[in-house]
Amino acid sequence: MDSISNNNQKLLQSINEVSILVGVKKHVLRQWEEKIKNFGISILAMKKDKDGKRRYYREEDIDILKRLKFLMYTKKFTMDGALVEIKKKSKNRSNYDFSSDLKSVSRNLRNLINN
Numbered sequence: 001m002d003s004i005s006n007n008n009q010k011l012l013q014s015i016n017e018v019s020i021l022v023g024v025k026k027h028v029l030r031q032w033e034e035k036i037k038n039f040g041i042s043i044l045a046m047k048k049d050k051d052g053k054r055r056y057y058r059e060e061d062i063d064i065l066k067r068l069k070f071l072m073y074t075k076k077f078t079m080d081g082a083l084v085e086i087k088k089k090s091k092n093r094s095n096y097d098f099s100s101d102l103k104s105v106s107r108n109l110r111n112l113i114n115n
Helices: 002-009 015-022 024-037 059-074 079-091 100-115
Strands: 055-057
Touching: 015 024, 015 055, 015 059, 024 059, 024 079, 055 059, 059 079
Parallel strands: none
Antiparallel strands: none
């Protein structure tokens, strides 16, 4: 049971943790978030706390950010080209049921707020 509770606590990760996991600085993550939003696609379900200052990322968000970094840094895509590629891949997941993910994120956010 211990490993299950530890996994539930780490469903959301801070920008500091994500910066290390993805291998880019925090300001780069913030810039990417803004560019993704301006591009008009909703591929990140990253959440902010009540004051809007702290960001929390899901495992799926981290995977997308790692993919974005790979496409831009290794494959030499532009940001727009990388986002188009990621958008194509996300359409293939259109049948995926996000409700369980959303319930889990909601539960963890409530736990963070209450603690």
